[in-house]
Amino acid sequence: MNVRKVSDKAVLIYHEKLTLEKGLVSERKVWKLSPSDRYPIGYKYRLVLANSKNHEVILLHDNHWPKGPHVHCGENERKYEFVSLEKVLLDFIQESELEERRYHENKENND
Numbered sequence: 001m002n003v004r005k006v007s008d009k010a011v012l013i014y015h016e017k018l019t020l021e022k023g024l025v026s027e028r029k030v031w032k033l034s035p036s037d038r039y040p041i042g043y044k045y046r047l048v049l050a051n052s053k054n055h056e057v058i059l060l061h062d063n064h065w066p067k068g069p070h071v072h073c074g075e076n077e078r079k080y081e082f083v084s085l086e087k088v089l090l091d092f093i094q095e096s097e098l099e100e101r102r103y104h105e106n107k108e109n110n111d
Contacts, residue, residue: 009033010044022104025052026096030085038065041082047092049099059099061092073099 014030028047035042041063049059060072061080069080069088073095082088 019052020100022107023051023053024058024100024103025050028089028092030089039063041069043085045085045088047089047096049096051103058103059092059096061088061095071095 010031010033012029013032014028017025017027019025026049029045031044033039033042033044043063045061045063047061048057050057057072058074061069062072063069063080063082069082071078071080080088080091
């Protein structure tokens with residue numbers, strides 16, 4: 001795990017990028033911040049499952065300001081109740097496994 005400063009206020013504390021089957025990529029980034037009105041939890045995160053060939057985002061968990069914690073899944077977006085960093089990472093991993101299977105099944109059915 002690399003620790004890298006990305007601004008005066010944010011430090012990248014976790015970054016993992018995995019190449020999955022058939023061109024999909026899972027990338028997880030977490031920055032540590034001082035708690036603020038914009039980021040009261042003290043973290044900024046971006047967890048994404050995407051098709052690297054066409055840059056299609058399949059699943060995205062993030063908490064950018066002003067929306068706060070939320071999830072993009074296909075064309076849908078929903079709020080996410082942040083409990084802990086460990087929980088959001090686990091939820092992303094579980095949901096991305098499901099969405100990866102759905103993505104491949106849909107692709108096979110439409111080919």
